Amino acid sequence: MLTFTLRRLLLAIPTLLFISLIIFLLVDLAPGSPMSEIPLTVPPEVRKKMIEALGADQPVFVRYILWLRQFFWVEPANLIDGWFGTNLVGGEQRILSWQSRSPVFTVIGQRIPQTLTVIGTAYLVGIAIAMPIGIYSAYRQYSVFDQIGTLIAMIGFSVPTFFSGTLFIIVFAVWLPWLPTKYDTTLAVTDWSSFLQQLRQMAMPVMVLALANAAAISRYMRSSMLENMGQDYVRTARAKGMTERVVVLKHVLRNSLIPVVTVIALGIPSIFGGAIITENLFGVNGIGAALIGAIHANDLPMVQTLAFIFAVLIVVFNLIADILYGLLDPRIRYE
Amino acid sequence: MNLKSALLGAVCAFAMAPAAFAERGTDGEVKLTFPQAVSIMNPYLSSGTKDIFAASMVIEPLAGFDDTGALVAKLVSEIPSVANGGISEDLTSITWKLLPGLLWADGSPVTAADVIFTGQYCMDPAGGCAQLSKFDGIKSIEAVDDMSVKITFNGPKPNPFTAFVGSTSPILQKAQFEACLGAAAPTCTDQNSMPIGTGPFKVTGFTVNDTVSMEANANYRDPAKPAFAAAVIKGGGDAEGSARAVMSTGEFDYAWNTQIPPDSQAAMAAEGKGVFVVAFGTLIERLEMNMTNPSADLPEGERSTTKHPHPFLSDINVRKALSMAIDRHTLTEVGYGAGGTPSCNIVPAPALYASDNTGCLTQDIEGAKALLETAGWVDTDGDGIREKDGKKLSILYQSTVNPIRQDFQALIKDWWTEIGVETELKAIDPSVFFGGDAGSPDTFQKFYADVEMYANNFDGTDPEAYLTQYKCDKAPSPENQWQGENMNRFCDPAYDAMVAELSGTRDEAKRAELTKKLNDMVTKDSFVVVPLVHRGTLSAHSNALGGVKINAWDSELWNVADWFRVK
């Protein structure tokens, strides 16, 4: 397992370098320029100077090499400096956002907590809803419960979050003035009432995302359960005279969880990726909102860095999913 | 709470002269929301309105504009004029006198050195200052004494109120920004997000593209203000969400830029929790006519250049007929509701400069048909499209991707089809259209179309620079890498001469007259520019917020010090 992991990690390095180049070029070659954000009242000469000050007039490969250096040397060095008080950076420029002129990693650092709390909670809630629904739907395939579960999953799949989000706002904030529509990121949880306040402001984005997550995961759970439900060993378990509880929850569920756990692990990078639409709708200043804001403003360093971090997370969580698979399924051994 | 505010009031009363019955910091927190989040609090590094407005609560210019467009002193004792000796007779210099006893939020005194430093900061060639054009023509900025600054220009400057005037050009604290000159400007993250200012509030917390938290500035020059003890600007979401947060759920007191469909406006206003307010500045949604031939048959480098005049738009009758066929009232109603008003001018305001040009406001389809008929544009082959000398009236009409603009395109296409003009529509991503990439065929500068629609305005109250854009030499062309602002490639020596006359004229009345003439020359006299709608900025504030005076000439938050809680 260890050699397998090491080999995969080594292989990931050229993969990621290649991905970083592709991302950089794609983002760069995409139409649009940071110029489009500057109002027309700013004369062309001034615009030109502003672009020069951003370094946006440099050729793409110069910027790519600089970005590589910043990403792989300056930023880690800066982190080490922060921990140990060393001075490895030596005044070198970090990756700066064109939009806010602040270091991209500072922005990401500010946003990760919100994304993890809101999107992470939504993911957990989604899983918590999806598991029992998926299990019971499979156990009682084609029953009324299963049909309703299928319907809800279809709705969760097909209704876009901007729609369900707006609907929730109208119901829970406008008609019934229970929940706030804008997430207050400055709220510090210090006591019971601020904790309740935090729960209230998380409620809507979490519900919206949990519905979408639960839809997908419950379907995976259901189909995995169904696949195992028809296996001989389940018949064996019944023939042994096990109770239905044991048959379903021990024999079937434990085997069905293997693929579902890997699907869940593969979905974790999307937690870090945030939820672009939902975050934007509820004013949660997470990574997703940062990404869409940066795309709108043609803030290339931000977009490139975020996209690359997602790529890294996806590669890493793919590896984690593979390792989990090996741990959960005794039939699989990596050499 | 009562005891606390009473004590606070008592302290204030002891410390300062009891000026007014209002007291600082007694009204709690004021909450603002912007659909676009604040990225940076330094207007010199950002041209985004959201950033400039947010910064205006914290850092201030020497003087600003009030809601009528008139100058108001902020950090100075009076507005300089030739009469009071602040402006030299030959208009080559202006002297500002700072208010005595003025303090920064950190308690240190504001001096001439800060003003001079701010000038250096923006004019540094490596800084990429977004407001550089405000400092155009400045020869030197020097201190007369500790409290007065003299700005000398290269030549006579009829309008010297650009540098340090208005929220786009605030004074920075030298002590804070000293290390941020030139290339270092963008790296000063802390300074750029939490500048120390003289405004009614000071920044206590800043999260990029999300929230600005502020508290009342204890050293604000008016001891009774601001009424609010704290302020917060929450950004993000969309116009709809911002409007809803003020008008429906009442979570916020003020929302800037809530341009939503007219029917939603009416529904939210009917709830009675707040009101929409409109700031009418100078933003005009217009059609620009291409005076040159954009045909793809021409060799690259000659398309849309002055080498080839447009086959039919060079005929004024066609341009006029196109304008006559448009019903601007319908457009306004469909697109903007209270946030717009029909207009025939490219300089719609301030009132002093606005031409009384209303001829275009009534739609005249029959008149347009007759005009084309007499000009020889007739439909000879019965396909519903007029032609003359083998040239068909077939138009490519481009704009940016935007729901309102697509509505406008569809409506205008219908009217033009009715008068026998074939119209093909094209919508381009705004970041490409306005991106200025010389390699893209879809920029508004290249104008590879017959008609294009977008909105433009001018900064502040003086339209001179804006009118200069229609001079012959401002036409984008391959020679200047398609940089230039005269999209139409309009060229009239008489216009150029009049612009030159305007820049040499100091008399206000005369300037106004010239401005109107120039406006008319490109609009009703030539129909090169066909204005459609004078657009305002729609904002919303709750009924619990008092003191809001909407202002199109400066930051909307220009008088935030005067805002108070309605009880």
Added chain:
Amino acid sequence: MREAVSDLVQVDGLKMYFPVYSGVLRRHSGDIKAVDDVSFTIRAGETLGLVGESGCGKSTLGRALLRLYEPTAGRVVIDGEDVALLRTEALRKKRPTMQMVFQDPQASLNPRMSLSSIIGEPLVEHTALSTAQRQERIYELMDQVGLNRRFANRFPHEFSGGQRQRIGIARALALNPKFIVCDEPIAALDVSIQAQVVNLLEDLQDKLGLTYLFISHDLSMVRHIADRVAVMYLGRIVELSPRDDLYARPLHPYAEALLSAVNEPDPVRARTRQRILLKGDLPSPANPPKGCNFCTRCPKVFARCLSEKPSLFQVEGGRQVACHLYDPAKPSAGSTGGFPHPKHLQQGVSE
């Protein structure tokens, strides 16, 4: 119930239909008659072989007997209780008496359970043994089936096919069952291993007095192990005879055809032997022929076969056959078998 003393298993009119739904509204449009009106008995200590080509319903019959499927109709009396009628909890309690050895030893073992937990799980459920006693019982069972005790903590995928089947058998034996359905227990094994497993089953039967229903399509193996053999065709038993009688002289034309395909170890007889080749395919169990199920392929078909389903009746010393050829007189003989079945059951619920 009269013969309950000697008959451990009595099956009477067992039907196992799987409903077919079709159309937009998923209406019940028919049934797959996997097992259609089957009756037989197995004496205690006996091995009944069940043969037939694949798809004829042998495995379904085995599963329905142990109520791994819910039978559509009929009685299954095992050790004095009608398994088909037992309530869930009573059925669970009954399960130790009747066990099954499955065809695919790989699929029938939970891949995430170790050998000792596979064997030990039913002990936890159905006995009050202490952990140590349970472990001892597991070892004992492993010894019985010839598995090394060291393997107790290994997972199924670490074993060979033959070893896995031994695990399957040990598991089935754990609760001292009386009746074991062996559902093609050797079909998935190498030929070299098959004999070992069959011998193991025989040894265990001798030692523990087990009763087997041995389902297989391997006629020579059935000949080796079974006392009596039932031949199944399209959901019905067409002949049930003592082993030697059947192999010496099959009565039913289908049994005859089936046995003609068996490898004959005696080269002299092999030379003279004639193989009977059946024409056509097995008809669909969802839509069986109107008359005798075998009438579409029977080399000896005559008019009556096309219109009337023959039922199983006694012909000579302990032999039963369902064929009109052997019906001496009456057009619908029915009461000669061990179990007289009412007329309505024979007709089933065909539409």
